[in-house]
Amino acid sequence: MHYSADVIIVGSGIGGLTAAALLQERGFTTLTIEKNMYPGGSCASFRRKGYTFDVGASVFYGFSDNDDHGTLNLHSRIFRRLGLSVATIADPVQIHYHLPNGLDVPVYYRQQAFLTELKRHFPHESGGIDRFYRELESVYEILSALPAGSLEDIVHIAKVGGTHFGKTIALALKTLKSMGRTARKYIRDPELLRFIDIESYSWAVQDAVSTPLVNAGICLADRHHGGINYPLGGSGAIPAALCEGIEKFGGKILYNSEVQEIIVRNGKAEGVRLSGGEELLSKAVISNATIWDTCNRLLKDPRYRIAEERFLRAPSWFQMYLGVDAGVVPEGFHVHHVMVDDWQRYDQPGGTIYFSAPSILDPSLAPEGRHVIHAFVTDESSRWSHLDRGDVSYRKAKEDFAGSLLRRTEKILPGLSDAVELSVLATPLTHERYLNRFRGSYGPLLHPGQNVLLKPQNRTAVKNLYAAGDSTFPGQGVIAVTYSGVSCASYIARSLGNPLEYL
Numbered sequence: 232m233h234y235s236a237d238v239i240i241v242g243s244g245i246g247g248l249t250a251a252a253l254l255q256e257r258g259f260t261t262l263t264i265e266k267n268m269y270p271g272g273s274c275a276s277f278r279r280k281g282y283t284f285d286v287g288a289s290v291f292y293g294f295s296d297n298d299d300h301g302t303l304n305l306h307s308r309i310f311r312r313l314g315l316s317v318a319t320i321a322d323p324v325q326i327h328y329h330l331p332n333g334l335d336v337p338v339y340y341r342q343q344a345f346l347t348e349l350k351r352h353f354p355h356e357s358g359g360i361d362r363f364y365r366e367l368e369s370v371y372e373i374l375s376a377l378p379a380g381s382l383e384d385i386v387h388i389a390k391v392g393g394t395h396f397g398k399t400i401a402l403a404l405k406t407l408k409s410m411g412r413t414a415r416k417y418i419r420d421p422e423l424l425r426f427i428d429i430e431s432y433s434w435a436v437q438d439a440v441s442t443p444l445v446n447a448g449i450c451l452a453d454r455h456h457g458g459i460n461y462p463l464g465g466s467g468a469i470p471a472a473l474c475e476g477i478e479k480f481g482g483k484i485l486y487n488s489e490v491q492e493i494i495v496r497n498g499k500a501e502g503v504r505l506s507g508g509e510e511l512l513s514k515a516v517i518s519n520a521t522i523w524d525t526c527n528r529l530l531k532d533p534r535y536r537i538a539e540e541r542f543l544r545a546p547s548w549f550q551m552y553l554g555v556d557a558g559v560v561p562e563g564f565h566v567h568h569v570m571v572d573d574w575q576r577y578d579q580p581g582g583t584i585y586f587s588a589p590s591i592l593d594p595s596l597a598p599e600g601r602h603v604i605h606a607f608v609t610d611e612s613s614r615w616s617h618l619d620r621g622d623v624s625y626r627k628a629k630e631d632f633a634g635s636l637l638r639r640t641e642k643i644l645p646g647l648s649d650a651v652e653l654s655v656l657a658t659p660l661t662h663e664r665y666l667n668r669f670r671g672s673y674g675p676l677l678h679p680g681q682n683v684l685l686k687p688q689n690r691t692a693v694k695n696l697y698a699a700g701d702s703t704f705p706g707q708g709v710i711a712v713t714y715s716g717v718s719c720a721s722y723i724a725r726s727l728g729n730p731l732e733y734l
């Protein structure tokens with residue numbers, strides 16, 4: 232059989248690129264196939280009229296160079312392994328929350344400063360606040376001491392269990408807990424519990440009770456250790472560096488090429504068929520598409536289909552990429568903001584506004600005297616699917632919705648509507664079309680109370696077909712899909728007889 236590569240990767244999201252880079256560096260040949268003309272998926276950047284916008288992600292973990300705390304420090308470790316570096320700028324505030332009833336809380340890098348701020352609003356819950364955030368720290372301490380690897384790799388699990396027995400058991404017990412139920416052990420004030428909900432919703436798009444404690448232990452603790460660091464030049468600097476690593480070790484990336492089918496013969500994945508009909512064969516295939524797209528579009532055999540409702544489908548997004556007059560952004564304005572006007576609606580489409588202005592940290596993203604702003608809300612493709620994308624009614628609906636969001640955003644940035652010089656609007660249909668994501672969804676979520684270990688891992692029902700990205704454990708977010716890429720590469724490397732060394 233003529234193989235195009237040992238491993239073919241469908242999609243150049245961060246999960247796929249991470250797996251490709253680590254396998255290629257280990258000596259396997261890889262071919263990454265991307266339908267767009269640029270890499271990165273939801274973590275790409277695009278340029279328009281002198282502005283550089285982040286397609287999706289702007290808040291980044293995993294760039295600390297402190298080696299005492301490691302597992303969560305994956306970007307630094309991977310780039311070191313690849314012999315590359317990505318310059319970043321430290322952000323002193325993870326998110327500035329603007330919530331109902333005047334609850335205004337910046338989450339500072341320094342945890343004490345953040346907790347002091349929170350206690351200023353809830354002095355009667357001071358002890359509960361300390362105990363809850365201390366519990367998240369304890370999860371973080373366990374996770375950051377364990378090496379990253381595949382939970383399906385028995386040799387890895389035996390090694391970690393043998394050398395870190397106590398921590399492995401403690402972690403297994405913590406996977407049974409939810410963030411919200413843990414909060415309710417220590418905290419009574421309903422307003423503060425709402426704050427804990429938005430702390431969860433802002434990255435997990437679920438309330439705290441539905442969110443596993445283990446995931447919270449990463450996002451809400453690491454921000455005070457490794458911190459939040461923005462890549463110089465925009466989010467696209469991360470996929471660009473991963474591609475440089477792949478190519479440096481001889482790997483290939485094919486752009487503008489869409490995989491139409493994952494070829495399966497006798498129950499084994501043997502390669503892919505491109506939309507032009509060309510067949511490319513490999514020993515293993517990694518799908519970086521969502522679980523719905525992999526099982527219901529790329530695999531043609533109905534035996535591999537999954538029901539849409541097997542997982543909760545996270546919503547999609549309505550996004551505004553704005554170029555604005557810098558005069559509207561006051562001195563000292565923080566980079567990332569989350570706004571809620573009404574607690575009854577925070578988890579409904581459009582209920583929570585996410586807002587980032589990364590050119591505050593990196594002025595190279597905007598022309599002189601301008602800023603880039605990315606403001607977005609959750610949305611559903613069903614609200615837009617009746618409109619024809621080429622039609623004036625679609626454009627008008629987008630502009631009307633954007634206008635209403637801009638007016639709400641003026642609460643934190645008065646005059647914003649008048650300061651807009653460039654506006655690029657994207658609906659769930661855009662998200663679905665550009666990234667091949669089923670209904671433009673942010674990805675599958677666990678049902679409330681489900682153990683985090685029930686998330687799909689890297690193996691699939693088809694032999695030699697693997698998955699990496701936000702449909703797999705641990706879930707959404709750039710650092711999470713990086714972990715999934717590491718664990719996917721580790722599992723494949725061991726199966727093909729040349730295990731990866733720990734990062």
Ligand SMILES: Cc1cc2nc3c(=O)[nH]c(=O)nc-3n(C[C@H](O)[C@H](O)[C@H](O)COP(=O)(O)OP(=O)(O)OC[C@H]3O[C@@H](n4cnc5c(N)ncnc54)[C@H](O)[C@@H]3O)c2cc1C
Nearest residue numbers: 242244245246266272273287288289290490700701708709
């Ligand atoms: C609006 C928004 C804001 C976000 N903010 C943050 C944030 O601040 N911090 C954070 O950590 N995370 C954030 N995220 C989440 C994070 O960006 C994603 O979880 C992560 O980037 C997803 O990576 P992935 O590997 O799953 O692949 P994706 O990003 O989904 O990329 C998959 C790639 O595969 C390609 N592809 C799919 N099917 C095919 C095919 N058949 N043939 C060829 N190519 C194909 C697609 O074109 C795409 O390039 C945000 C996401 C969004 C949408």
